[in-house]
């Protein structure tokens with residue numbers, strides 16, 4: 719049975735929130751994006767949702783509300799530039815866990831040569 723989730727500012731519809739760099743120019747950014755999507759698919763939207771990274775510096779109220787209401791904030795970045803962690807912190811939030819694919823699993827960054835992210 720699925721429960722409709724209403725997107726209201728400040729209402730905690732998701733237990734935790736993931737922010738992902740989603741960099742499409744490299745293998746690392748694409749992998750970060752796919753990893754976050756996989757986590758949501760496996761755990762379900764009640765447990766975790768992917769936050770709107772661009773909604774933080776643009777001050778989108780519901781995005782700030784959801785982030786404030788989240789139990790934990792996790793960022794997933796492809797490389798040492800740590801784009802998502804920096805954006806989240808610049809918006810005034812504390813990151814509970816930051817994963818960097820090049821550092822934490824030793825992924826080598828290279829330009830993306832994929833023509834599709836769907837296999």
Ligand code: SF4
Pocket residue numbers: 739740741742744746747795796797798799800801802
């Ligand atoms: S963290 Fe690295 S891979 Fe991700 S968007 Fe920034 S530069 Fe690209």
